[in-house]
Amino acid sequence: MTLTLERGQKLVVASHNEGKVRELRTLLSPFGLELVSAAELELPEPEETGSTYQENAELKALAAAKAANLWALADDSGLSVDALDGAPGIYSARWGGPERDFNNAMVKVHTELMQKGAMGPGQRTADFVAVLCLATPEGESACFEGRVSGTLVWPPRGDKGFGYDPMFLPEGHNRTFGEMTEDEKHAWAPDKIGLSHRSRAFSKFVKACCIG
Template sequence: MSFTLKRGDRLVLATHNAGKLAEFKDLLADFGLDIVSAGELGLPEPEETGTTFVENARLKAHAAASATGQMALSDDSGISVDALDGAPGVYTADWAGVPRDFGKAMQKVEDLLREKGATDPARRTAQFNAVLCLAHPDGTDMLFTGIASGTLVWPPRGESGHGYDPMFRPDGHELTFGEMKAEEKHSWAPGEEGLSHRARAFAKFVEAVF
């Protein structure tokens, strides 16, 4: 059993989310991997029954690895709002409903913040969390975590990214994730931490397996 990856190896991205798939393809572009997603392979989406990002990341990665006999990389991520006691957390996507409407999800967050009187930036802090799980077909795995802290703005700004990006302004920056170009949001390079939660988890993944 080895978790080492090299150019030409196949890696299954355990996602059916087009936004996540695009971000991962950007991040992995220079590594020469044969990348295919669970959605492209027609694999069923496993039910995310976990109550933590780690549990759900493992569910998705192991389902894809078991179905394909290949190593699979999953991401479970979400936003945790301090004034909402960490919600929506693992239910980040659920707040967008079916079909996904993140405009509605962002409005829900804003409405709840206003109910609590959280209109001052100091009371609108939040963290984007990401857990990557690299699962081997033999049932073993490796985990990599990343956190990006910031402040929620209203109204949402920008058309880039996906999910709650337009209302999240990372610490130390004036632009929201929704206003940043992909290369700025990812801002990953060898030896650097990166800006987004996913980029920070990805940096740890690269250090461990390449």
């Protein structure tokens, strides 16, 4: 399905996660859209009952679009650790407990890897996955997935980004996402693959939705 955004159009960033909202605002800034977050509109957060990133992204986008009567863009993303059979995956935020404390979540990932004896770099491989979903109040939607592979390091390094960024070392790099600026993580171009999972999903979104 092709959904086309126009410059000047008002778009809801369907998230209450300040880190995600900030990153999506950065990515969307060149395109002349009028952005407002779900938190700013005081929209309720829907329960994430999907079993995949795509299902949860679509659920959030459709809920925000219908509640605000505006087009909405949602993100569902997470860390998939090979030695943990893909966990924490869609439950990445919930591994931080009720407060979504990602310091605790990173400790939990590291502890589970230790318990499995997965201490070498080749045993600590993981993917960051992001799915963006654009939805209309009428119930139309389109989803786009981005993925980046890397290795988990311990202790975490860097204080930039959010979530699991400080323990994720992307393939081919010597700095974690937590040590990179937003420009380094998210830089993209129509003819160039971005580094972060979110920028890779965003590149597909831009091409499909004809903005820019």
